[in-house]
Amino acid sequence: MKKFDYLIIGSGQAGVPLAFSLSKKGTVALIEKSFIGGTCVNTGCVPTKAYVASARRMWDSFHGEEMGIEIPAGTKANLKKIKARKEILVNYSRDGIEKSISKNDNITLFKGEAHFISDYEISVNDVKITAKQIFINVGARALIPAEFSKVDYLTNVEILQLNKLPEHLIIIGGSYIGLEFGQMFKRFGSEVTIIESTNRLINKEDKNVSNAIAQILQDEDIAIEFNATEINVSQEGNIISVKINGLDKEISGSHILLAVGRLPNTDTLQIGNTSIICDEKGYMKVDDYCKTNVEGIFAIGDCNGKGAFTHTSYNDFQIVEDYILGDKKRKISDRIITYGLFIDPPLGRIGLTKAEAKEKGFSILVAHKEMDKVGRAKEKGEIKGFMEAIIDAETKQFLGACILGVGGDEIISGITNLMYAKQSYTVLRDAIHLHPTVSELIPTMLENLKSIDEE
Template sequence: MAEFDYDLFVIGAGSGGVRASRIAASHGAKVAVAEEYRVGGTCVIRGCVPKKLLVYASQFAEELHDTAKLGWTLGEKSFDWAALRDFVASDVDRLERAYGSTLANNKVEHFAERATVTGPNTVRLASGREISAKYILVAVGAWPVMPDFPGNELAITSNEVFHLGSFPKRVVIQGAGYIALEFAGIFNALGAQVTVVNRSDKILRGYEEALTERLLPIMRARGIEFRFNSPIESLVKQADGSICVNTKGFLPLEADCVLVATGRRPKTDGLGLENAGITLGASGEVPVDDYNATSCPSIYAVGDVTNRVQLTPVAIREGHAFADTVFGGMPRTIAYDHIPSAAFTQPPIAGVGLTEAQAREAGYEVKIYTSDFRPMKNMFAARAERGFYKLVVDASSDKVLGVHMIGPDAPEILQAVAIAVKAGLTKADFDATVALHPSMAEELVLMR
């Protein structure tokens, strides 16, 4: 008889867990995965995929206002939140089925229930079944943080925002990270009155300041109100069903929906890792080495639960590298530099490599190149919003250390630019590239 029930047991069927399961199975491992909610994880079920669909819908609302300049005459227009919500939900269902098919096609056994760790090589399902595995992979992701204040049960997080029964006319959002500001743009463009409240006076920490300094006045000009240094102190349900929002230093607000987006924490509560001698980090994260191994030789972890970089493509690569290392005889690690990132705000921002502040802090003497322009697409809009691109260059080697952009389609353009930055190309290489005209992307090779 086999010593273990499975070669690999994966807890969590998100992007990282599914990729690890599939690759391990392709290497000949007998694999099972447990998922207590839905296959697909945060990104597919309640994160980047449904959110991006809402972004597209809200951008279309914006473009409708510009149709007259495009030569179109339209009839009466109206917005149906339920139709959009249900379409997004149907696409999530489609993707969940696709992820489930991926597991089935690779002969990965799927347990639709919670699993907890009971020892270095054992897990217990919610049904009570005990299962043994030579290796256990923890890929349970992260969960929204809800601050502790009176009435916080009246607020929702990004988990629930996709399922609102009706469209809220007044929305208060706490937080100023990418999730908060993306939803601020979505609700604003779809017609809601939006107020963003934040405990500090900064937005999008970690992004290039030249971009965030551009974004804030644009969002304000679009009608989004910001209250800085003013976190929520309490929420009170009113007789008419609305919510009274009390924030520090300001008069109360009335809202139909309060969304809290103040960060995400690894979802390790009650997971039982202490039963395998694993001590969690300060934020509940699972500490791992470069090969995704924990302090217990038979247990590994990938994705948001490690709190390294909370991005879906990173979790996928970590899961793949884990499977190749443990089951494929091909030890691999992941490089965490030059990871492109974007905030699908309106307008969107995107960046790869070092910001100017990061480069100077790292000891580089830098040259800065910028392009400040009005995108051709914006000529049809009443708003005079400008695009802005910035290159951070090492003065001694001419190597491009970072590229940062705000403007229409910035994330789509940045993906190709990230290849150049990752490859270590120089400013001279950018200059030697012929421009693609007319395009916004050509600004990247025209800076002098």
């Protein structure tokens, strides 16, 4: 039995920085069954945003005329080269982490799948490891409904390994992952159909956001099928057929991407050998400090169900680091959820939606401005989308905001900072902002607040 001061299962965006931090105080065992760096580095943020950038170059090549630029016909996407560029970026990030681990004498890396023997004992390959403090950072994976097991499906992992463009990509699921892949592969040259079970895309967003995003994608000739409550799928040779709602409609394609949700990877850990409590979906139950019900065992990152983003995983690391080595002042409940949808133009989101704010009983005021009224957006030729902020009528503080439009994923951070500072929206409204920018119109937007009933 090898003994360490700390044991971390998984090298994602919470596990790696925690390993380096704890290595300053003691010995650390870091277990990884796949590639170092977790989802973000290998199959998430890094590779997909590389593809988004390539897709944008394709879009630019077909929209020169409207900006007075004559671009000769013949532009095409070379998926092998796009993939090669992606892999350079992924390998650079991964190699950097691996080199740093190898240089740290207090971190021992074990490659293999971790299995619990008991609460504080882990086996990996033929090695048994123990520590008084254990941190579980095993992440999540794509959910595969049973009815798709009989066809050659793709997930966010496999689609990034394609060397040839799909002739027709069918995407099951109209949420964040499906929409990003849908737009990028349409821009690369594939025919794309998105099939959604409800009556709108990303239905956790407000209706005006969902509708605007659907219009953006449909304007690029992406087909969207709503209300697909019953889906039957079959495959003959290389052709995959999807029947929607019985005999209503049948769609045939060359590839099918499943983007219907995520599952935590806790099922591989043999949790049954421990006292750790998981919920019905397999997420580990944790308190405000990422602690499980077993003393000294923490769950961080996607597997605790408290966030599904790189930035929430990293914040879990910060919370745990502060709990173990600091003042125990950082908590999950203190963070304000923010995220992006990285289609083009992107969506930046922070805090509550209008529907959530109303459900919680807030008296709200709404500020709204269409992007086609923003001078810099018009000059850039990027007028799709809008800005919207939700204000608490009593405290005058932001409850939430969304920026759907050019630069929205970056602009949202200004409102994020103000929300954490718990300052009135008037601080932003009355500030002087750089001209000419897209964000300078946020103060103008905030001069015209309306109640939800006046919208």
